[in-house]
Amino acid sequence: MEMRAIYAECLDRLMEQDKHVVLLDADLAxxxxxxxxxxxxxxxxxxxxxxxxxxxxxxxxxxxSYGFKPWIESFTPFxxxxxxxxxxxxxxxxxxxxxxVGTDPGISAELNGGTHMSMEDIGVLRSIxxxxxxxxxxxxxxxxxxxxxxxxxxxxxxxxxxxxxxxxFGEGYAFDLFKADQLRDGRDLSIFVSGMLTKDxxxxxxxxxxxxxxxxxxxxxxxxxxxxESVIASARKTGAVLTVENHNVxxxxxxxxxxxxxxxxxxxxxxxxTDRFGEVxxxxxxxxATGLTKENIIKTAKEAIxxx
Amino acid sequence: xxxxxxxxxxxxxxxxxxxxxxLGVGHIGGCLSVVELLTVLYFEVMHIDPKNPKMAGRxxxxxxxxxxxxxxYATLANRGYFDKKExxxxxxxxxxxxxxxxxxxxxxxxxxxxxxGQGFSCAIGAALGAKLEGDxxxxxxxxGDGESQExxxxxxxxxxxxxxxxxxxxxxxxNKLQIxxxxxxxxxxxxxADKWRAFGWNVLEVPDGNDIEQVRSAVxxxxxxxxxxxxxxxxILHTKKGCGVKWIEDLGAGNHxxxxxxxxxxxxxxxxxxxx
Numbered sequence: 199m200e201m202r203a204i205y206a207e208c209l210d211r212l213m214e215q216d217k218h219v220v221l222l223d224a225d226l227a228x229x230x231x232x233x234x235x236x237x238x239x240x241x242x243x244x245x246x247x248x249x250x251x252x253x254x255x256x257x258x259x260x261x262x263s264y265g266f267k268p269w270i271e272s273f274t275p276f277x278x279x280x281x282x283x284x285x286x287x288x289x290x291x292x293x294x295x296x297x298x299v300g301t302d303p304g305i306s307a308e309l310n311g312g313t314h315m316s317m318e319d320i321g322v323l324r325s326i327x328x329x330x331x332x333x334x335x336x337x338x339x340x341x342x343x344x345x346x347x348x349x350x351x352x353x354x355x356x357x358x359x360x361x362x363x364x365x366x367f368g369e370g371y372a373f374d375l376f377k378a379d380q381l382r383d384g385r386d387l388s389i390f391v392s393g394m395l396t397k398d399x400x401x402x403x404x405x406x407x408x409x410x411x412x413x414x415x416x417x418x419x420x421x422x423x424x425x426x427e428s429v430i431a432s433a434r435k436t437g438a439v440l441t442v443e444n445h446n447v448x449x450x451x452x453x454x455x456x457x458x459x460x461x462x463x464x465x466x467x468x469x470x471x472t473d474r475f476g477e478v479x480x481x482x483x484x485x486x487a488t489g490l491t492k493e494n495i496i497k498t499a500k501e502a503i504x505x506x
Numbered sequence: 507x508x509x510x511x512x513x514x515x516x517x518x519x520x521x522x523x524x525x526x527x528x529l530g531v532g533h534i535g536g537c538l539s540v541v542e543l544l545t546v547l548y549f550e551v552m553h554i555d556p557k558n559p560k561m562a563g564r565x566x567x568x569x570x571x572x573x574x575x576x577x578x579y580a581t582l583a584n585r586g587y588f589d590k591k592e593x594x595x596x597x598x599x600x601x602x603x604x605x606x607x608x609x610x611x612x613x614x615x616x617x618x619x620x621x622x623g624q625g626f627s628c629a630i631g632a633a634l635g636a637k638l639e640g641d642x643x644x645x646x647x648x649x650g651d652g653e654s655q656e657x658x659x660x661x662x663x664x665x666x667x668x669x670x671x672x673x674x675x676x677x678x679x680x681n682k683l684q685i686x687x688x689x690x691x692x693x694x695x696x697x698x699a700d701k702w703r704a705f706g707w708n709v710l711e712v713p714d715g716n717d718i719e720q721v722r723s724a725v726x727x728x729x730x731x732x733x734x735x736x737x738x739x740x741x742i743l744h745t746k747k748g749c750g751v752k753w754i755e756d757l758g759a760g761n762h763x764x765x766x767x768x769x770x771x772x773x774x775x776x777x778x779x780x781x782x
Contacts, residue, residue, distance in 0.1 A: 264631070
């Protein structure tokens, strides 16, 4: 099942349960997977703002000030960098309860290319006070997270890969918005990963294990506030760290981990977008072009261990 | 009642001068130009209760030109939302009365504003909320003429008409001045009424937006006759920036954010009160 289908299904349930849950769109409901919900909710709980994301963000803040629980959605760059001031002032500074869903993060915008690729969204929003930043890793986690996010009274940015992702978690998964999930126990290297690259990291860890390198792998679904306790405990245990993200190595997960470990003098290497813009292409090409591959994860993991 | 409103407007104008004079600097021009509107809204038209500032179903006012905060605070204090003494804390460190409106700090402020263009959209969001709740509340909002250069204003204008928000009454403080000069010199917005009509709004122009009687009848007309059949109303108030104090008016664009000593404020207040 595609991530957007799970997202829409969860929203449907939340809207059904609570008339104050509303969804605003900026002409991308088809891409976001929520167009089907319109039969049930259009004009009562769902509103299309047209191609006017700035207005959408502040409209959501106004609805929140009136006691509603608005969700807004768009492609990631338009849900973040384009409306940065509206998020900062109408929503965060005014302490409004708005959920921001950005779809197609980083290179996953594929054929829409560089204009539609956000390599900086986490960095931009992470430096604004009071915004929780969440990036789901699979459908199991997203399903568990949706009611928690909706119930959280404040601004959350949800960085949503909208197509299918392989399941990392199984039945019985217990979600905590503020706790990272350990995926693999290891001694030699901590790997912190968010979002769509998690499966690649697990494959890399498997390959490294065959070479006698044992990895402590964590899925960091919430990049702000980052689970400092888990990051510090794992890094101290292994003595070397690798971060892996579909985002610029400046400002995102790597920065969050570096800031957390700044006093520990533990080496941190990062696999991510190396301060460049995106380009058009399918995911396999883009992964190669930007170094977001299993092979590069393995190579950089070994470099990180050498720094111990 | 008219004389009452006039004298209340005078009190508010004097309080604006006093609190900005106490601080020594502030957005005087755009505060003094909107005093009559605030007086009419808070003392006659809006369904509000200062003793229950968060009352459900109350009318709301969003001052999208957030730098007119001091004028709103003076109005709220005169209306009994908080003690008038608090006005003298304006813009001091730790105050509940910052230069720009903050709903999380000031009792009676319905929305945080200051980044121009955004408050207008927030007001429209509240108007949509009121429609969905069906509580009969009306949303009043004030934008600046310089603020009307923000693209977001026109995104929001389109949205309000498209969503048929006829519980929304907006005002433009059309004083024709902004920080860098006259609005027409900087980036002209005329013909303003035509623009709003083209966006699907009912429009009413008030030749003297600092005449309490003209403002009063326009607000009632907008409320009772111009917000129906799905159309929101825009009331364009032709105002004078710095209205009420001759030398401040004469500063022109220079009065947007300017120095004012406590002594200058005192003289101006005495003149306004006819005691000079």
